[in-house]
Amino acid sequence: MDNEIGHEIADALGILLKRTTRTHLHQQLTEGMGEAVDELTYPVLSALARTGPRSAADLAQIAGVDRSGVTRRASRLEAAGLIRREPDPTDRRAHLLVLTDGGQLVVTELRARLAARITASLASWPPGEAEAFARHLRRFMTEGPFA
Template identity: 50%
Template structure:
């Protein structure tokens, strides 16, 4: 029998696999012009952190800075992201969402919630609440330990 911790580790491993994320991102952005599985993490990261430099964004989302900059440029050409000078560092620019970018990320997040609603609808309300609480606790502990 496997311990609870080893079961969590195995499940997290599957959840964090690139193929799992790519499948999720593909579904989220299928109707969003200018966003695909490679640019979605950048768009989502900007939404969480804006205004943000490419360097900080790259650190936060785990994509190297060169790729992050390239993906941000694609999002900028699509009208979803804009750059502005960093008042604190004349050599740097900050990334922000345009209104179209905000709309795109809001749409993608609604799709995630809808998909998760469909999954947890098969659970009892107690199971769904317990899972959400435990997941929030686990993520909180992992973030404070890193």
């Protein structure tokens, strides 16, 4: 295999990983979800759902947002009842951000919306191609450069 396929994949990943690409998708997914749920708070909700309770500092690294950005977004989400702060059992001075039941419901809806968008975008693919793509993408993520 020559490097051409590597360049083609790198170009596609460059588009996929652009902040503007993610922001646009997050805007579409969060439309009508309430004032606190938008393209800015989506990464915080998503990261908490994936990782469980985290400090703002830890969540900043996972969500790709600086700590002060996480703190501001968490305050909005807390005011809306979607997350809460709990004392960190390992550090009495620190707090963990935790999804509430309401926050979990919002994340479930956002994930359903994302899955529906992905499924709709693959509807025109020939039978079996979407399944093969999913298998290969999973393998790429577990064995490729992001592993």
